[in-house]
Amino acid sequence: MKTQKQNPNITIAFPRMGNYDIPAKYLLTNIFDVNIEDIPIITNKTIELGTRYSPEFVCTPFKYTIGTLIESLENGANVLIQAGGGCRYGYYSELQEQILKDMGYKFQFINLMSKGQKSLKKIYQELKKVDSNFNPIKALYYLIITIKMVKYMDKVDDYIRENIGFEVVPNSFINLQKEMLNSFYRSKTNIDLYFKYKFYFKKIKKIKINKPSNHLKIGLIGELYTLMEPFSNYELERELASYGMSIKRYTNVYYLLFQKGRMANKYVKYAKEYITYKMGADAADNIGRTKYLCKHNYDGIIHIKSTFCTPEIGAMPIISKICQEHKMPLLFFSFDANTSEVGIKTRVEAFYDMIEGRRQ
Amino acid sequence: MNEYYLGVDIGSISTKGVIIDNNNQVITSLYIWTEGNPIVAVKKLIRELKAKMPKDGKLLGIGTTGSARKLIGLMLGANVVKNEITAHAVGTLSKHKDVHTILEIGGQDSKIIIIDNGVVVDYSMNTLCAAGTGSFLTSQAKRLGIPIEDFGELALKSKNPVKIAARCTVFAESDLIHKAQIGYLKEDIIAGLCKSIVLNYLNNVGKGKKIREPIVFQGGVSKNKGVLKYFKEVLDAPIIVDDDSHLMGAIGIAIMAKKNKNHQIFELDATDVLFETKGSECSKCSNNCEVLKIYKDHELVDTWGNRCPKGSE
Incomplete structure (x- = not known):
């Protein structure tokens, strides 16, 4: 061994x-x-x-x-x-x-x-x-650049997620994103990084897309690791994008490190008819997001988690209830080490058929 | 010349095929066991359906659904390959226009589909585990030495169904063995089992869903009178079981093949073609994808499971 x-x-x-x-x-x-x-x-x-x-x-x-x-x-x-x-x-x-x-x-x-x-x-x-x-001083200097890097990465990522399903040339987003990350990695100063970010974000925004004004919008919520590591969610985002949908995902590292502290309380307040207290990890955040997505003309919500994620198990019945009240299509996925991809594809395809049918 | 459409639903346990005409009427149908080999099953199915198809017609569309839909779609050159949830909804709506709830229990999976004004508005499907599905009933029938076809009739004879855990098949099975060993009647055990399937279904798949009439029950298990009886009892509502309830996915996909514009004349010659699959682990990069290569007459026609183009070389 x-x-x-x-x-x-x-x-x-x-x-x-x-x-x-x-x-x-x-x-x-x-x-x-x-x-x-x-x-x-x-x-x-x-x-x-x-x-x-x-x-x-x-x-x-x-x-x-x-x-x-x-x-x-x-x-x-x-x-x-x-x-x-x-x-x-x-x-x-x-x-x-x-x-x-x-x-x-x-x-x-x-x-x-x-x-x-x-x-x-x-x-x-x-x-x-x-x-x-x-040297802690040097460490602090690079820590600040790193934090900025994460922030820029996540910002670009949000944009890509909303538009990758409509790209005209396949892989144009992914390839440019790779180039951007490589260039970020070679930054030496904050200013240097900032200009690289501006340069690449402009370039990424110029990538040709064919996005109809009435495209379908999906909110993706759930447990953080499963959301952020594509291998662990069987590349669900890519699968969803291939149907021509724009994807909204809130969870990223920048959120978890710098916004969560503030936002979690706001979410509890925002969804106060459903929860009174925070419920551990991102459960309260996801409940708040569900209500937000229901109120803002999204076409469906997909909630993903790893199989034994306890906080999300606690959040699921509440999320179901909110979606029922708002007649919002909702799909749950629990991923473990051995889920077959065919079953996931079947459910995603049916979900797409359903939200598309409802639109008409 | 009449126009026909073929729908094939290849499930884990059974393979269903129907040929419909332009009015969605079933001309001929067949229900056979998949026996773990969808390619062989479909070849057999096609051979028999071809023989039964009226000679005066031509086949303009083929649709495939069910868990082997992609493989068989490729083999038959189908013009529509769709998931079974959509197929079941379309099939059922062609017969029951006002349906609200579709309960479906198949071999390995079970699902519930909620329909409003002819549009699917909600669905749910069992995940990870095959508890409360047909394969569990089949394996227990074998254990009790009863042909699955007689299972439902026998359950109806019971006056006192035993209580069996409805959560998980492993617990259900130990309950079952225990009750049998302490001397309960076979029909009571079978009735208990049918009831546990219903409760399991409603607890898992049907959880939180509004089950409104009209309710249509389909899938292979809908032919089991015991399960049907307990659905009626627990839901306290009439439940429609169509004569073609086990074929509804195949009918749905045939209708979708008809609606699809890419019509062409199909010859149904797949029975003469050598169709092979080879699974292997690709070692061209550290991804180690599990790759499945599909050969038609020794010629590579498709590769699945690879995350990069290297896998399809």
Whole structure:
């Protein structure tokens, strides 16, 4: 089983989600004088490994992320970074560290969110261990650029999501987006990054699209990892776009880091006839969004989550109720490691037929 | 010369085929077991339907639906390939214009479709698990040594259906074995099983859906009188079961093939063609996609499952 490559150099790895490995790698490369692993893309092998070494009933992102960590260790990584959040995600770090140690791997584990708390002092100590030349001032400088990078990425992403279903030349959005991210990665200053963002966003907005004014609009809500990692949702966004629909998705990393704190309370207030308190992770946010989408002429809502995601399970009956009251078509998906793609395609096609039929 | 259209519904358990005319009337139909091999099943189906098709007509459209719709669509050169939810709705609306609720229980899946003014407004389909579907009934019939065809009749004889867990087939099966071992009558167990299918369906697929009359029940399981009886009892409403209830998906897709403008004359020669599939793992990049290659007379006609063009080389 374990074949950890002996690596004399310190090499950092972290779990993967969508395109966010690019800003993460950018930050680490610029603040440390050590190797940063090229994070392997998620494949069937990742999830196979992840499933084999995870508790059976854990939520699926646990399986994906531990799968990536194992693959990285086998490629020679010896420092792992993991974070945590306001649900079972809060236990990922501790549990994954223990599982990987039990498997016999040797590594240093940096937990950015220990027991649900951020401790800057502890993180600083861990980072100093990785690289004794670690300089917090320099780190702060690059952290600010990285945050901007995430913000710009997410802004462009929102635009692409609304328009990719109408592109005239296939892959024109994706190719330009790739080029943009590569260019972002080479930025050295804030100004530099900003001009690159302006340049590429202008170029992306000029991509030829054929978008009818009465096109169908879909709201995509649900659990964060499943939403943001295309492999884990069987490329649902691409599938939806292929029917010529524009997609609205609220969850992205910028939202989670900087807007959620404020917005979650607003959502609770906005949907006060349905909820009184926040319900953990993004449950309240999704309930608020459901009401918003119902009130703003969307044609349908798709809610996706990993199979055992508890906060979303709590939100689902309320989301159903809101949609029923507003006669809004709603589709639920629960993804696990082994859902067949055919079943997903059947349901998406039927959903499209239905919302299109209702329009007429 | 009469014009005909063929609809084929290839499900996990059974394969259905119908030929309809321009007035949506079923000219001939066939219902056979898929037995895990859709290609062989469809060849057999086509051979028999071809023999039964009136000689004075020509076939202008072919539609495929069901879980093997894409594969068989390719094999037959179908002009319409559509999901079974839409097909069932179209088929049912051709016979019952005012239908509000369609209950459908098939071999591996079950669904509910809500229709308002002839338009599908809501649907739901079981996910992940085949609890409360036909295949569970079939496997339990085998366990009890009763032909599935007699299952419904026997359930009707019961005066005291036993209680069986309605959530999950694994629990249901252990309940069932336990009740049999302590001496309950077979018909009571069977009736309990039929009732558990109904409760499971309404709890899972039908959860939160407004079931309004007229209600049409279809799919293979609709032929089971026991299940029908308990649907009537639990919903406390009349339930329509059409003679063609098991063929409704095939009828729907045939109608859609008729409505489709791309008419051409089909010869139904698929029975003579060698049609093969080969599954393999592509190793050309780290994606390791599970790729399925489809060959027609040893010639590669399509590749599925690859995320990049390398997989189709």
